Amino acid sequence: MGVLYFFVYLMIMANVYGILSLSLNFQAGVGGMSNFGHVAFFCIGAYTSTLLVMLCHVHFLVGILGAFIASGLFAFLISIPTRRLKADYWAITTLGAGEIVRLFFLNESWISTGHYSGGPFGIRGIPRPWESIIPGNIYPFFYLFLTLLFLGLTYFILQRLINGPFGRVLKAIREDDDLPLSLGKNIHEFRVKTMVIGGAFAGIAGGLLVHYTTYVDPFFFMPMETFIVWAMIMVGGIGNNRGALIGTLIIQLLYYSTRFLKDYLPIEAQLLASLRMISIGILIVVVMLFLQEGLVKEKKRLY
Amino acid sequence: MLVVEDVHKSFGAIKALDGVSLSVEQGTIAGLIGPNGSGKTTLFNIISGFYEKDAGNIRLNGKSIDGLDPFRIARMGLVRTFQVAKAPAKLTILENLLLAAKNQMGEKVLDNFLKPREIFRKEKENLNKALDIAEIIKLKRFKNEYAGNLSGGQKKLLSLGRVLMANPDIFLLDEPTAGVNPVLTLELVDVIVDIRKNLNKTFLIIEHDMNVIWHLCDLVNVLVAGSNLTKGRPEEIQKDERVLEAYLSGSKST
Amino acid sequence: MVLLEIKSIYSGYGDMEILHGVSMELHHDEIVTIIGPNASGKSTLLKTIMGYLIPTKGKIRFNGADVTHLRPDEKARVGIGYVPQLENVFPPLTVTESLDMGAYTMPRHGLKERIEEIFDLFPVLRVKRKEKASALSGGQRQMLAMAQALMTGPNLLLLDEPSAGLAPNTRIDVFKKIQEIHHMGSAIIIVEQDAYQSLRISNRCYILVMGQKEHEAPADRILEDERIKKAYLGG
Amino acid sequence: MLFQQIVINALIRASELGLLAIGLTVTYDILKFANFAHVEFACIGAFLAYTMNVTLGMNIILAGLVAILVVGVLSIFIDRLVFIRLRGASSIALMVTSLGLGIALRNGVRAIWGARIKGYAIGLQNPVELIGVRITPVQIFIILTSVISMVIIHLILKRTKLGKAMRATSANPALAQACGIHTERIVRWVWFMGASLAALGGIMIGLDTHLTPRMGFSVMIPVFAISILGGLGNPYGAMVGALILGLTENIGLYTDLGKILTLNGLIGNLTGLYIPTGYKLAISFIIMIVVLLWRPSGIMGKRER
Amino acid sequence: SGAIQAKEPVKIGAIIPITGTSEVEGQDMSRGLQIALDEINTAGGVLGRSLEVIVEDTETRPKSGLDAVHKLIDINKVPVILGGYFSSVSLPTGNYSNSQGVVQLTWSTSPALRKVGPFFFGICGTDELMAANTVKFAIEDARAKRFGIIVDNSAYGLGVLEFSKREIKKAGGEIVAEVKYEREKADYRPELQRVFAQKPEVVVGTLIGKDARTIFKQAYELGLKPQSGWYLSWISLATAPSIPETVEGVKGLIGRLKGKAANRFNEMYQEKYGAPPQTVWGHYIYDAVWLTALAINFANSPEPKAIKDALFKVAPVYRGVSGGGDKTFNADGMQKYEVYQRMVCKNGKLVIYQK
C-alpha cells in the first residue's frame, strides 16, 4: 500500500511539474522565448491561490482561477517592457524577474495570513480542496485525479494552439522577426500573448502544488526550480508537448530513483549525497549528448 | 497606388537615399534598377516600414503610411520579399507557405476554441492553395522538407512562393530571381504576368537580370547613388545613354 | 597538369545523399563552369571539395596529394579559396578587417599593398573600407566576399554564384577580373545560374543534374548547343 | 563611512566578478551559449589553489598560477569530452547541458574537498589606510591583478592573431575556416581563456573571503547580470558592467533616499528612507532591466542592422 | 520467522540538508547522528535489535525535503523522522509526517512549529527565548541604548529580528539600523555600511556559518565595530568557522553545551573527525537519536503512537548534550526549558563570559 501512496505522490508532483513543463515549452520551445524565470509565475500562482482561499475564503477553484489570472497578468506586465530584447538578454532578464518576485515574497512579510506567517515564515494550513468530504486514505488518489484533469486541460489547450496557425506564427517568430513582420504578423502581440498564456498555466501549477503541500514559502521558488523544468523539456525534446511530459517523468525519476539506489550502497551519507547530485548532473549531460533533440523530436507538421 | 515622394535616408555620413520619388500605378509592373549600392533595397526597407526615413512622403492608396509598423503596412496590402532570402529553418515548405496566408482566424487565441470548425475549413482552403503554389515554384516534391535544408536558389523561390500565398495588392520583390535557374525564371515571369493580368495586382520589382526587367515591366525606374536618374518604358531605358553608362555597360563606373 | 581530381564522390547531409558519384578534373590553367538546375547539388559539390562535407565514398586529389579528409582551414592553407553562395561575409567586421582576415594565412608584410591592389580591383570597397560588412548593399557584399578570397592569391578558387546580385556592368567587370586572376595563376571553378558570361571565359563546363554529372563539354561547345541552352540556360 | 571607501568597496567587488564575467562573455562570443558551468571553473580553480597552497604548502601565487593552468586544461578536456559532440546543437541544448555539467562539477568539488569552508594560508590581512580608505594588501593585489588581466585580455583580443581569429570565428565560423582559421583550435583557446579567467576570479574571491563548493554558484546570477549589462560578447562591456554592479550595490544601500527625495531637506523632512537590504540582489537586476530598456543589447553590446 | 525479524534492525529516517545552502550545518548533523548511532548500537541497540537510520538529503529545498519524507514514510515505513533543519523544510514535511501519524523531531527554531500537530516535536528552544535573552545580555552588560540589528533573511533570522525588536522596545532602546542579509554571498560590505552608518552602541542579531565568517572579516577590514560590542544569538553558529582575530570579543548566547555529556560528545567528535564541531547541530541530532532510541525501548514497540507518548516520558530523565541538557517537552511537544549560556570569543575560542 505504501508503495502505491508513494507512487501517487510522485504522480501528483509529476502532474504539477508537467503543467510547468508544458507552459514553459509553449513559451520557449514553440515561441523561442528562453524564459529563465518561469518559477516566478509558479510562485505568484501559489501565493495568489493561497491568499485568496485563506484570506477571502473563496473556493479552491476560484483560487486556482485567481492564480491563473494573476500569473497571466504578471507575464503581461513583464513582457511589455522586455518584448524587444534578444533571446539571451531575455533569458537573463527573466531570471532576474524571477528572483525579484521571490525576494518580494521573502521581504514583504505583511503578505501573510496571521501571526508567524508571511515572508520567510511561510504560510501554513492552506486548505486542501474537498478534504472534508473525501476520506483521508483515498484523498491522494482524488488529488491525483484533480491534477491530471488540469494537466489534461493544459495539454489540450496548448496543443490546439501549437498545432494551428497560432503555433505556426510562433515557430516563425522563434527564428527571425523580419519575416513574420513582413507578412503582417504583429510579433510583439504574439510574444506577449505567448508569455501570458504560458505564465497563466504555470500559475495553475503553483496553486495545485501548495494546496497539496498545505504550506508555501519563498524557498519553494529558487532559480534551481526553473533550471529543473528546463532540463525536463530539453531531455524530453523541446518544441513538442509529448516530449515535455516524457522529460518531466524522466527527470522526476532521476531525482527519485537515485534516492533508492543509494539505499543499497554502503557509502557515507555525505559522499553519497554528492554522488547522487553528480549522477543527476551527468545523466542530464549524457541524455543531451545522445539525444540532442531530446527523446521525442519536435514533430514535423506533415500535410 | 504607391507614391514615393522625395525620400531621404542617410546612415551616418552615408547618404543612401537622396530625394527619391517614384509612383506605381494600380495593375502595373514597375521595375527598379540601378548600380549596386544605389539604394534600392534601402527604399524597399523604408516603404515596408523596416527603416525609418529621414524625410519624404509615402502614400499607399492615397493614405500616408509614415511611421507605421511593418506588419501594419503588410496588412494594408503591401508585402515585400528580402534580398537575402529568409527561410525559417524549422518550418517545412508548406508551413512556410501557410504562414503567409492573410487574415487567419486561427492566429487569434480564443477563436481556436470558439470557432474550430471554421478554422479547419479555412486551413484546408489555404492548404490547397499552398500546394498549388508549391507546384509553381517547383518545391512540391519538398513540401514536407524543412526550409533550412533548401539550396540557395530554392530559398529564393520559397520567398516568392510566400508572397504569392500572401496575395497582397502590391508586391515588392527584391531580386526575386537571383540564383534561380534561368529556365525556371522564365516560367516565373509568366506567372507574374498572369497574376497581374487576371487579378489586376501591382508589382514593384528590383532585379539585376535585365531579361526579367525587359520582359515584365511597364515602367522602369533607374536609381543612381540614391537619386532618380530617369524612368521610362523598357525600350526607352534600354537605349538611354546615361543608363547604359551608369549601369548596363561594363566600364569602371562603380 | 591536373590540379584537382575528383573521383566518383558520394556526399550529402546526414543520411541524405546529394551527390551520387560525381567525377571531374581541373587543370591548373583552367576555368571551369558548373551549371545545373536549382538543388542539383552544385553548392554541395563545392562544399565537399572545400572540406565542409566529408564524402562517404570517393577521393579528392589536389596537386597530386590526397586531400579528401582535410578540414576547410587546411584546404585554405594548401591554396584553395572559396566564396560561399550565402553568408559569405563577416557582418560585424569592417571591409578592411575582412580583407585582413582573408589574408589570415599570409605574412603581414605586404598586406597594405595587397589590400590596395584589391581596392583597385573593386573601387567601391575602397570607399566603404571603414564600413561594417553588414552595412553593405547586396552587391557590395558579393564583391567583398570575392575580394576576401582573393587576398591570398589561391591556386584554386571556388566561386559559388559570384555574380548573383551584381548589377550588369559590375557583373561584366567581375568576370573580367576573374579572368585577370586566372592569368595571375589561379585555376577557377565557377558555379553559375546565368552562365553566359561565365562560359565565355571558361575552358570547360560541367552540367550537374540531381547530384550526377549529366554532361561535360568545352565551354564554347555548350554555347552553341541549342538543346542544352534551352534546357539549362533559358534559351 | 567615507564615500571613497564605498567606491573602493565597489572596486574590489567589481574586480572579482569582472574577471568571471569577462570569461563568460568571451566564451559566449565564440560558443554562442550562456555557459552555466562557467562559475564552477571559478570554484574548481579556487579549490585546486587551496590544495596546493595549504595542503602542499606551495606559495599562493605559484599555487594560483598552476591552478589556473590546470582549470584551463580541464575545460579543454570537458570540451573534447562533451561539447564537441554538440557543435551544431541549439544554444538552449548547450545551456541545459552546461546546467547538468555545473551540477556535477559543483558536487564533484563537494565530494572531493567537503563542505567545510576553507581559506588560503595568507594569514589575516591587516588593512592599511590610504587617503582615509581602509584596504588590505590582498585587496590591493586583487584590484591590480584584475586590472592587469584585463589589459592582457585587451591586448590578446586586439593585437594578436588569436584575437583576430576569435573575432572571425565569432562572426562566421564557416567563412573563418575558409580563411584558413582552424576554428576548433580557436574554440579550445577560448575555453582555456574563459575557464582560466574564471579560475583567477575564483581565487580572488577565495583570497578576499573563503572557499566553499557553492562559491561559484552563489555568484552566478550577478555574473550573468554583469555580462548582460555590458553586452554579451563584449569584454569591455563586462568590465563596465562589473563596475556598475559594484557601485549600485554599494551606493544603493548606502544612500538615504529620503534625503534625495526631499532635496536634502528642502521640501519636507524625510530621512532614513533606505532600500531594504533584503532587496540587494534586486538592485542589480533592476539596473540591468533599466539599462536594457534603454539599450536592448547592453551598454556596449553589438548592435545589428 | 520471529527469530529472523528479531535480527532485522529497527529503521528510522532522517532528513538532512547534506547538499545545498545549508550543507555545512548538514555535515555536522550527519556526524552527530553517526556518533549517537555508534553509541546506541554498541550499547545493545533498541528492542534487542540494532538501530538504523535512513538518511535522505533535502538539498535545502522544500520540494526535495517533501520527496524525502514521502519516501521515508510511504516506502521505508519509518516510525520516526529526525530533522528538517531549515524551517521551510520542517514545516511542510512536518505537516505530512503528522498527518500520517509518524513522529518527527526537528531542531528548527521557528515559533510557527508549535502548531504543526501532536506527532511533531521540537528539541531546540524557539527563537523568542533566545532573542529575548540576547537583548537582555546586551542591556545588562553594556547598558546599551542604541541598537543595530543584523539577521539572515530566513524564518529563523526573522524570528530573531522580530523578538529582538520587541525586547529592545520594551526596554526603551532605540533601533538605529535593521539589516537582513541574503545567505551565501561573497560581499557583505554594503550591508555592513548600513548597520554601522548610524553608529550603534551594540549590534545584536544572528549570523550564520560561512556568511558570518565573511561578515566579520569584512567588518574587521573596514574597521567597523560597535562601540560596546556584538551580542549574538546562537553565537557558536557565527564564530565557529570564523577567523579568530576578527571575532575577538564578540559576545553572545548558546544553548548550554557544558557538562559532562557535552564534553564527551565534543571529544568523541574531535577524535572521530579530527576537528571540533563547527556548529551546534551535531549536538541536537545526537540528542534526537538518543531520545528516539530511549523512547522506543521505553514503549517497547517501534510504533509511532507508542513512541510519541514515550517521548514525553523519557525526555525529563535524559541528560542531553545540547541546549543545557534538559530536553523536557511541554504540551506542544516543544522544549520546556532551554538554558542559555553567555559566551565570549577569546583567542578564537568560545569561553564562558564573566564580567
Ligand SMILES: Nc1ncnc2c1ncn2[C@@H]1O[C@H](COP(=O)(O)OP(=O)(O)OP(=O)(O)O)[C@@H](O)[C@H]1O
Ligand atoms: N544598415 C546600413 N548601415 C549603413 N549603411 C547602409 C545600411 N544599409 C545600406 N547601407 C548603404 O546604403 C547604400 C544603399 O544600399 P542598398 O542596400 O539600398 O543598395 P541596393 O541598391 O539594394 O544595392 P544592391 O543592388 O547591391 O543590392 C549602400 O552604399 C550601403 O552601403
Ligand SMILES: Nc1ncnc2c1ncn2[C@@H]1O[C@H](COP(=O)(O)OP(=O)(O)OP(=O)(O)O)[C@@H](O)[C@H]1O
Ligand atoms: N544544410 C543542408 N541540410 C540538408 N539538406 C541540404 C542542405 N543544404 C542543401 N541541402 C539539399 O541538398 C540539395 C542540393 O543542394 P545544393 O545547395 O547543393 O543545390 P544547388 O545546386 O547549389 O542549388 P542552387 O542553384 O539553388 O543553389 C537540395 O535538395 C537541398 O535541399
Ligand SMILES: [Mg+2]
Ligand atoms: Mg539590394
Ligand SMILES: [Mg+2]
Ligand atoms: Mg547553390
